[in-house]
Amino acid sequence: MKANKISLAGDLGSGKSTVAAILIERLGAEFYSTGVICRKFATERGMSVIEMNQYMESHPEFDKYIDDGLVALSDEDKAMVIDSRMAWHFVKGTFKVYMTTELAESAKRILRAKRSEERATTVEECAANIKARKASESKRYFEKYGVLCKNLENYSLVIDSTYASPEDVADCILSCFADWQEDTSRRYAYICPRRFLYSDDGVDMAKVQKLSTWLDEGTDIGEVTAVEYDGDIYAVGNAEVALAYELSLVPLVPTRLTVSKEKPLGTFVPMVDSL
Numbered sequence: 001m002k003a004n005k006i007s008l009a010g011d012l013g014s015g016k017s018t019v020a021a022i023l024i025e026r027l028g029a030e031f032y033s034t035g036v037i038c039r040k041f042a043t044e045r046g047m048s049v050i051e052m053n054q055y056m057e058s059h060p061e062f063d064k065y066i067d068d069g070l071v072a073l074s075d076e077d078k079a080m081v082i083d084s085r086m087a088w089h090f091v092k093g094t095f096k097v098y099m100t101t102e103l104a105e106s107a108k109r110i111l112r113a114k115r116s117e118e119r120a121t122t123v124e125e126c127a128a129n130i131k132a133r134k135a136s137e138s139k140r141y142f143e144k145y146g147v148l149c150k151n152l153e154n155y156s157l158v159i160d161s162t163y164a165s166p167e168d169v170a171d172c173i174l175s176c177f178a179d180w181q182e183d184t185s186r187r188y189a190y191i192c193p194r195r196f197l198y199s200d201d202g203v204d205m206a207k208v209q210k211l212s213t214w215l216d217e218g219t220d221i222g223e224v225t226a227v228e229y230d231g232d233i234y235a236v237g238n239a240e241v242a243l244a245y246e247l248s249l250v251p252l253v254p255t256r257l258t259v260s261k262e263k264p265l266g267t268f269v270p271m272v273d274s275l
Contacts, residue, residue, distance in 0.1 A: 003095065003181055004029075005073070005080045006173070010099030012108030012130045013113075015161045015169065019099065020081050022170040027096065029079035034066050034086070048119050050129055053136040063144060085149050092183075093265045098155040099169070102162045102195065103127050104229060107165050107227035136229050152228055152259050153240060154181055156187060160233070163192040163272075164251040189226075189257035193231055193246035196226065197268035198235040204241065211244035221245075223254040227264060233257070235271075246271060 006023060008016045017033070024031045042052040056062050070090035087236070088096040090268060101109075107126035120126035134150070141149055152158045157176050161169050176188045211221045221244060225237030233255075235242045245253045 003093050003184055004078065005076075005082060005091060005094040006172055006177060007082045007084065007094035007098060008097050008099065009085050009088055009089055009155070009182040010097075010161075011101045011103075011106055012133065013109040014101040015100035015109070015166055016083050018166045019161070019169050019173070020083050022166060023081045023173065026174060027079050027081070028169070029081050032069075032073065032080060032082045032084070034070070034084040037066065037069075038049060041216065048129075050133050053133055053140070056139050057136065060144070063140070067262040086141065086145070088154055089145065092118075095157070095180050096155040097157045097159065097173055098152055100158060100160050100162075100228075100233075101150075103130060105162050106130055152189075152257065156184075158184045158191075158257055159252065160195050162189040163194045168251040175207075190252040191224070191226065191255045191257070193242050193253050194272040195233055196224065196242050196271045197232055197237040198242060198271055199266050200239075200269050201267070203239055204214040207240045208243045208247060211240060212247040213264055215244060215248040215250065223256050225258040227258050229260045229263050234268055236264050242271065 006029075006050055006256055008020055010016050017035070020031060020033070023029065031129065038052065045052070047055065067086065067090055070082070070084060070087055072092075073080065073087070074092040082091060082094065087094060104123060104127060107120075107123045107130060110130070111120065111123065111126050120129050138148065138150060147154070157173065157180075159169055159172055172190050176190075180186050180188075221241055222238065224235050224242045224245075226233050226235050242253065
């Protein structure tokens with residue numbers, strides 16, 4: 001069976017629905033969203049999303065209903081875009097995409113969307129709700145399936161949407177998807193340069209300028225080496241490369257990304273605050 005399905009998971013407010021709409025139009029694919037099913041369930045019962053997740057912790061029959069629907073998609077021989085936290089686990093042969101976004105930006109987007117089930121009124125309150133929902137979901141999924149959805153190493157592509165447009169994100173996903181169909185063992189990560197935290201000790205700005213010039217001339221300057229820790233992404237190698245990409249206004253940077261259980265040593269500064 002042709003590998004023709006994309007599964008989208010990711011942070012709340014990362015723009016999965018918007019990007020999915022672009023993907024299905026360009027691919028001529030069908031759309032399947034467990035999020036739509038869950039939000040309908042919450043609205044019909046007058047629940048917030050957090051309340052719904054807490055309800056589901058003690059009512060596994062709803063999870064089974066969702067899971068069975070995902071498993072059935074494995075046998076569908078057609079192009080699909082599946083918006084679901086667990087599709088990467090249940091649907092065989094998908095291009096597994098995780099969309100990541102900084103917490104504050106996620107909260108702002110959710111507030112702007114004015115979803116009926118979201119009861120927060122401030123960015124801070126919404127951010128707290130996001131963290132609580134993540135904790136509830138992580139607990140439920142780990143206890144039930146023994147998996148960590150937030151482990152970025154589960155995915156074929158990790159892509160950051162904090163400062164990139166939905167079109168840029170969709171373009172990158174489709175490019176990687178086409179490459180992955182030729183070799184399904186490939187793994188990719190693309191991060192917005194302003195998302196990086198980097199150590200500004202000893203940064204060679206002359207090198208940054210030179211690399212930026214090469215980028216503008218069409219020369220490949222390589223990837224950034226980074227680690228993800230507790231939702232933050234640290235450029236632990238090639239800081240000049242990361243800065244050059246930002247200087248040249250490149251929206252998404254190829255990144256060699258690993259997950260760390262410990263914060264990198266040293267002092268790091270947000271690139272967005274140092275520009």
